[in-house]
Amino acid sequence: MSADVQQNAPRIWVTTLLFSLTFIIAVTAVPLYGFLVGYSLTQWVLFVVFLAFCGFSITAGYHRLWSHRAYDGNVVVRAFFAFWGACALQNSILIWGSGHRRHHRHVDDNDKDPYSINRGFWYAHIGWMLRNYPSGEVDLSNAQDLQRDPIVMFQHKYYVPLVLFSNIALPALIGLAIGDVIGTLLLVGVLRLVVSHHVTFFINSLCHMWGNQPYTNTNTARDNFFLALVTYGEGYHNFHHYFQTDYRNGVRWWQFDPTKWLINVLSWVGMASNLRRVPDFKIQEALVHMQFEKAKDQLKRIHLPNMEAWKETLEAEYQQFTKTLADWKQLRAEWYEQKRQEFAEKKQELQEKWHRAAARTRFKEMEYMLKMQRKRLQMLNLNFAAAT
Numbered sequence: 001m002s003a004d005v006q007q008n009a010p011r012i013w014v015t016t017l018l019f020s021l022t023f024i025i026a027v028t029a030v031p032l033y034g035f036l037v038g039y040s041l042t043q044w045v046l047f048v049v050f051l052a053f054c055g056f057s058i059t060a061g062y063h064r065l066w067s068h069r070a071y072d073g074n075v076v077v078r079a080f081f082a083f084w085g086a087c088a089l090q091n092s093i094l095i096w097g098s099g100h101r102r103h104h105r106h107v108d109d110n111d112k113d114p115y116s117i118n119r120g121f122w123y124a125h126i127g128w129m130l131r132n133y134p135s136g137e138v139d140l141s142n143a144q145d146l147q148r149d150p151i152v153m154f155q156h157k158y159y160v161p162l163v164l165f166s167n168i169a170l171p172a173l174i175g176l177a178i179g180d181v182i183g184t185l186l187l188v189g190v191l192r193l194v195v196s197h198h199v200t201f202f203i204n205s206l207c208h209m210w211g212n213q214p215y216t217n218t219n220t221a222r223d224n225f226f227l228a229l230v231t232y233g234e235g236y237h238n239f240h241h242y243f244q245t246d247y248r249n250g251v252r253w254w255q256f257d258p259t260k261w262l263i264n265v266l267s268w269v270g271m272a273s274n275l276r277r278v279p280d281f282k283i284q285e286a287l288v289h290m291q292f293e294k295a296k297d298q299l300k301r302i303h304l305p306n307m308e309a310w311k312e313t314l315e316a317e318y319q320q321f322t323k324t325l326a327d328w329k330q331l332r333a334e335w336y337e338q339k340r341q342e343f344a345e346k347k348q349e350l351q352e353k354w355h356r357a358a359a360r361t362r363f364k365e366m367e368y369m370l371k372m373q374r375k376r377l378q379m380l381n382l383n384f385a386a387a388t
């Protein structure tokens with residue numbers, strides 16, 4: 001896209017004024033009121049509750065449930081996320097989800113990704129919402145499933161009243177009840193909105209700039225623990241861009257992903273179902289693949305006395321990798337065939353279980369082989385790094 005088209009894109013005054021005014025109030029009136037009058041503990045608790053409700057409605061609702069269909073939520077869950085998602089003021093589920101799917105499909109493409117990081121930090125963070133850029137044009141052809149969800153359509157139709165009620169009327173009513181309307185509006189209304197906005201916007205900006213690329217280097221998305229801390233676990237963005245249908249972003253059990261934990265809890269109490277996970281083997285495959293990329297890259301830049309031996313080691317590892325992948329594909333095909341036959345023949349349950357247990361052991365073995373290979377490659381890479 002030419003710089004000319006970008007410069008001349010017509011300004012969207014509603015968003016420009018909204019973002020500017022709320023930000024100005026957050027950095028002036030909010031601290032001033034705190035200094036002159038002060039905020040109560042109740043107001044701070046409400047601030048945190050509203051912030052968390054809005055945040056999780058975007059990450060667990062708008063993002064993982066609706067944009068990626070990574071799991072299903074019952075009507076209560078979806079209604080909750082639709083209400084508090086409107087309170088987060090980031091457009092309706094329908095528009096957000098459609099735009100986000102385009103972001104994944106055309107990531108880093110300046111003409112098609114609505115918030116391409118290649119147009120700079122400011123653009124990916126907030127700039128893309130301030131002007132009517134051609135790349136941001138609404139095209140709902142990729143969101144037909146969302147259009148069939150009555151809750152999504154209800155929220156889309158009544159978006160403005162929902163926004164006004166949740167952001168102004170609700171904090172004002174609570175303020176009335178606790179005896180401080182202005183303070184509650186400033187803290188729970190404005191400051192909460194501004195913090196909530198920028199925290200989410202970091203996922204589009206910083207999560208495409210800072211961090212590691214353990215799973216893929218085919219796009220700019222990064223894994224970043226510190227960003228995961230403030231984004232309810234969305235900071236593991238490299239994993240997410242590679243395995244977007246997985247309901248987890250921080251896929252390891254120890255990774256900080258409260259959105260994943262929330263979805264797990266919802267599933268345990270029967271409010272969420274069909275949680276989608278990519279096979280562990282596929283995750284290991286991506287990790288090992290990236291270790292090879294790194295090793296190959298390092299080998300080009302270093303000079304060791306026994307270069308040929310290192311190259312041979314790497315080549316042997318690569319051959320084993322290819323073989324493990326082929327074995328896995330075959331086992332998976334056999335497994336599906338077995339399941340199909342069992343289903344057709346309605347074999348005894350006991351036998352079925354036995355087959356599954358045997359297959360599971362073999363799958364586990366292959367995952368383990370890849371895990372060990374990844375460890376060997378990591379050592380290799382450390383050796384290479386020491387030689388540079």
Ligand SMILES: [Zn+2]
Binds near residue numbers: 063067068244
């Ligand atoms: Zn996504």
Ligand SMILES: [Zn+2]
Binds near residue numbers: 208
């Ligand atoms: Zn992204």
